[in-house]
Amino acid sequence: MSQVYNLSDLVQNVNSSSKKCGQTKIVVIDGPAGSGKTTLAKSLSGLLENCPIIHMDEIYEGWENALSPKTSQDLVEWIINPLLEDKSIEYIKYDWNLEQRIEKVVINNPQVMIIEGVGSSVSEISKHACLKLWIEVNEETGINRVLTRDGLQIQEQMKKWQSQESKFFIENNSKENSDIWIDGDPVVKIDTSSQFVRTNR
Numbered sequence: 001m002s003q004v005y006n007l008s009d010l011v012q013n014v015n016s017s018s019k020k021c022g023q024t025k026i027v028v029i030d031g032p033a034g035s036g037k038t039t040l041a042k043s044l045s046g047l048l049e050n051c052p053i054i055h056m057d058e059i060y061e062g063w064e065n066a067l068s069p070k071t072s073q074d075l076v077e078w079i080i081n082p083l084l085e086d087k088s089i090e091y092i093k094y095d096w097n098l099e100q101r102i103e104k105v106v107i108n109n110p111q112v113m114i115i116e117g118v119g120s121s122v123s124e125i126s127k128h129a130c131l132k133l134w135i136e137v138n139e140e141t142g143i144n145r146v147l148t149r150d151g152l153q154i155q156e157q158m159k160k161w162q163s164q165e166s167k168f169f170i171e172n173n174s175k176e177n178s179d180i181w182i183d184g185d186p187v188v189k190i191d192t193s194s195q196f197v198r199t200n201r
Contacts, residue, residue, distance in 0.1 A: 002183055002199050004190060010131065010180075011047045014112060017130035022083040025112045026128055030121035030174050031135040032165055033158065034142030035184035036192070040135055041116040043193045048112045054079065056117020058093040058105070063157055067168045072124045079115070080128055118165050121174050134178035136199075137185045 019025050027044070029037045038055065045051045059074055060066035078091040088108045092101035107113070115125060126132050137145075143158050169175060186197035 002197050004188060005196055005198050007044055007047055007194050007196060010044060014048060014131055020130055021080060021128035022086055024083045024110050025130045027114045027131045028120040028126055028129045029116040029133045032137060032142050033118060033161060034145035035135045035137040037116045037135055039192055041114045045114055050111040051114060052107050052110050053114045053116060056120050061094055062099060067119050067164055071119060072122050076124050119168060121178060122172060132178040133180050133182060134175045135182040135184045141185050
């Protein structure tokens with residue numbers, strides 16, 4: 001049964017959890033395109049101390065290889081290993097317009113870090129996470145949100161993407177392995193800067 005909770009509940013969850021990746025607590029937010037992962041990440045980050053966000057869109061290398069084993073390897077090499085070794089995180093962000101990596105990102109000593117986006121809960125990452133969130137939305141609502149945000153020119157790519165992500169979620173038990181399930185399109189009106197609707201446990 002769905003129920004409205006405050007984001008402060010998630011903050012308390014994080015603060016009371018143990019570190020599983022060096023000196024950093026990792027929160028992953030996964031779910032289909034257009035479900036509200038980025039919105040949730042920004043709202044939650046604002047309530048946590050020293051909490052940068054890594055967006056999977058910055059890690060992917062184009063549409064074709066986004067959900068490939070290489071992406072998981074890059075996440076481990078660029079994010080997990082440096083944290084475990086108490087080093088700075090450094091990677092080059094992917095530019096979708098130029099189709100290449102051009103902007104360097106450096107993150108030093110985060111107390112908490114959110115990794116959000118499709119595939120963020122892959123086992124290589126989630127085993128180091130103190131909290132795994134799953135936010136869901138139906139395909140029609142999700143694609144409409146994405147096309148409104150990014151433009152109709154990616155409509156065909158998005159249809160393929162929805163098929164790819166669905167397969168990925170099934171293969172990786174992404175939803176089932178998450179700690180908390182969230183409704184990305186709740187019937188009840190909420191303030192997404194401070195509230196969420198939980199649908200499990």
